[in-house]
Amino acid sequence: xxxxxxxxxxxxxxxxxxxxxxxxxxxxxxxxxxxxxxxxxxxxxxxxxxxxxxxxxxxxxxxxxxxxxxxxxxxxxxxxxxxxxxxxxxxxxxxxxxxxxxxxxxxxxxxxxxxxxxxxxxxxxxxxxxxxxxxxxxxxxxxxxxxxxxxxxxxxxxxxxxxxxxxxxxxxxxxxxxxxxxxxxxxxxxxxxxxxxxxxxxxxxxxxxxxxxxxxxxxxxxxxxxxxxxxxxxxxxxx
Amino acid sequence: xxxxxxxxxxxxxxxxxxxxxxxxxxxxxxxxxxxxxxxxxxxxxxxxxxxxxxxxxxxxxxxxxxxxxxxxxxxxxxxxxxxxxxxxxxxxxxxxxxxxxxxxxxxxxxxxxxxxxxxxxxxxxxxxxxxxxxxxxxxxxxxxxxxxxxxxxxxxxxxxxxxxxxxxxxxxxxxxxxxxxxxxxxxxxxxxxxxxxxxxxxxxxxxxxxxxxxxxxxxxxxxxxxxxxxxxxxxxxxxxxxxxxxxxxxxxxxxxxxxxxxxxxxxxxxxxxxxxxxxxxxxxxxxxxxxxxxxxxxxxxxxxxxxxxxxxxxx
Numbered sequence: 001x002x003x004x005x006x007x008x009x010x011x012x013x014x015x016x017x018x019x020x021x022x023x024x025x026x027x028x029x030x031x032x033x034x035x036x037x038x039x040x041x042x043x044x045x046x047x048x049x050x051x052x053x054x055x056x057x058x059x060x061x062x063x064x065x066x067x068x069x070x071x072x073x074x075x076x077x078x079x080x081x082x083x084x085x086x087x088x089x090x091x092x093x094x095x096x097x098x099x100x101x102x103x104x105x106x107x108x109x110x111x112x113x114x115x116x117x118x119x120x121x122x123x124x125x126x127x128x129x130x131x132x133x134x135x136x137x138x139x140x141x142x143x144x145x146x147x148x149x150x151x152x153x154x155x156x157x158x159x160x161x162x163x164x165x166x167x168x169x170x171x172x173x174x175x176x177x178x179x180x181x182x183x184x185x186x187x188x189x190x191x192x193x194x195x196x197x198x199x200x201x202x203x204x205x206x207x208x209x210x211x212x213x214x215x216x217x218x219x220x221x222x223x224x225x226x227x228x229x230x231x232x233x234x235x236x237x238x239x
Numbered sequence: 240x241x242x243x244x245x246x247x248x249x250x251x252x253x254x255x256x257x258x259x260x261x262x263x264x265x266x267x268x269x270x271x272x273x274x275x276x277x278x279x280x281x282x283x284x285x286x287x288x289x290x291x292x293x294x295x296x297x298x299x300x301x302x303x304x305x306x307x308x309x310x311x312x313x314x315x316x317x318x319x320x321x322x323x324x325x326x327x328x329x330x331x332x333x334x335x336x337x338x339x340x341x342x343x344x345x346x347x348x349x350x351x352x353x354x355x356x357x358x359x360x361x362x363x364x365x366x367x368x369x370x371x372x373x374x375x376x377x378x379x380x381x382x383x384x385x386x387x388x389x390x391x392x393x394x395x396x397x398x399x400x401x402x403x404x405x406x407x408x409x410x411x412x413x414x415x416x417x418x419x420x421x422x423x424x425x426x427x428x429x430x431x432x433x434x435x436x437x438x439x440x441x442x443x444x445x446x447x448x449x450x451x452x453x454x455x456x457x458x459x460x461x462x463x464x465x466x467x468x469x470x471x472x473x474x475x476x477x478x479x480x481x482x483x484x485x486x487x488x489x490x491x492x493x494x495x496x497x498x499x500x501x502x503x504x505x506x507x508x509x510x511x512x513x514x515x516x517x518x519x520x521x522x523x524x525x526x527x528x529x530x531x532x533x534x535x536x537x538x539x540x541x542x543x544x545x546x547x548x549x550x551x552x553x554x
Binding site: 002003006007009010013014017018081082083084085086088089090091092093236237238 | 336
């Protein structure tokens with residue numbers, strides 16, 4: 001446990017030593033602030049109650065597009081710099097390494113999301129906010145972030161260049177975003193398409209509905225890719 | 240402490256390590272000597288559980304490197320060839336982190352880190368970011384990491400590569416000091432280095448172990464068997480086969496340059512075979528350009544073992 005904590009702490013440290021965490025945070029706050037301003041202004045003009053869905057949607061976009069940047073270096077850099085050799089000759093398992101990287105990305109995500117909660121508090125000051133819905137939305141973002149990050153970690157485990165890993169992850173993420181526009185006749189495929197689409201996976205959460213099938217799906221995706229990444233690392237010994 | 244038997248590791252198209260066997264006893268400083276690409280790093284990576292052997296077995300501190308990998312890793316300190324470090328961390332911070340993942344108890348951690356910093360004389364640089372350190376200092380950080388959990392065995396892969404002579408001397412002193420508390424296996428492609436530090440030398444070439452023993456033993460063994468250097472013009476392989484039939488000849492190393500063949504003939508039990516060789520050549524009418532008795536330094540032995548052998552092995 002102490003080992004895992006040490007590994008997570010190091011990974012998290014790297015984000016804050018490099019400009020990545022700060023740049024992402026700045027972008028996230030800027031974009032969500034614009035969205036927040038827009039949604040409040042719109043609500044006032046229409047004399048409608050203010051809502052939190054607009055800013056949260058902007059947050060989701062930043063999380064989706066920044067996910068390749070967050071994950072690309074995780075394993076690819078260890079390989080290209082050779083540090084994987086000191087890491088895996090220390091008494092830590094491949095699973096611990098992969099899990100620690102995943103937990104670090106989730107911790108980073110929580111750090112990035114935390115300030116946006118301020119918008120909800122501002123809304124609550126001047127109107128009524130359904131905090132159940134707000135937390136449900138955050139849960140959705142965390143689950144989606146987890147799925148994307150584990151995908152990114154898996155891609156990073158396959159690459160020895162972080163740029164390659166980033167580009168591939170980015171391509172897959174875009175593909176998942178636009179998966180819906182391809183018309184599919186076959187009902188089974190149609191359903192798969194529905195499930196893969198990122199927007200679909202998140203929509204309900206943002207509206208305040210916890211759809212257990214989506215919950216299980218997103219958690220399974222995370223588990224699946226983390227498992228694959230661990231296996232990929234293990235094959236290193238035999239290749 | 241380290242026991243390797245019949246170890247083989249192949250990569251697609253290359254056999255990096257080919258059936259080597261050796262032992263390193265507790266408290267010994269053993270030097271792994273060989274030219275670049277001889278299979279030193281591969282062997283060390285197997286011993287530190289980074290890669291698995293294709294066949295054969297290795298036990299380190301009594302544990303199997305495949306089945307008891309975690310037990311091995313807890314007892315081994317390793318400095319890889321390229322000395323990879325997390326360069327964005329501070330020296331002290333890095334060593335604390337390494338001590339923690341290597342399972343050093345929290346109460347002892349600070350003491351261990353202070354101890355190893357002292358050991359590698361980095362105490363005054365403990366707050367430096369690793370990136371800002373010179374190569375020699377980074378190498379010391381790597382060595383500090385290798386010993387921070389007080390391992391029974393320390394494996395150092397080319398610890399002096401790329402350092403200036405003063406730094407090389409420092410690292411060499413450090414390795415010698417490490418040998419007092421740990422079993423050390425270190426590799427190098429520079430003979431004089433190994434000769435100065437090690438009690439025992441393992442010479443490896445093309446994935447095979449070609450000699451092992453103390454530097455004196457190896458030199459004596461090869462020098463005692465009288466060595467004759469013979470240079471003949473003509474068809475090399477056929478002549479080599481003929482020369483091998485001369486009584487008293489134990490082994491012939493052969494290098495070829497154009498139609499010029501250089502043979503180093505080893506005789507068994509120190510017998511002088513120059514006369515017999517001459518008569519053999521004369522009877523065949525070969526053009527002998529040189530026939531001389533050789534005194535070998537360990538340097539020559541190393542050169543012969545690692546350079547002449549592959550040419551002989553070539554088809």
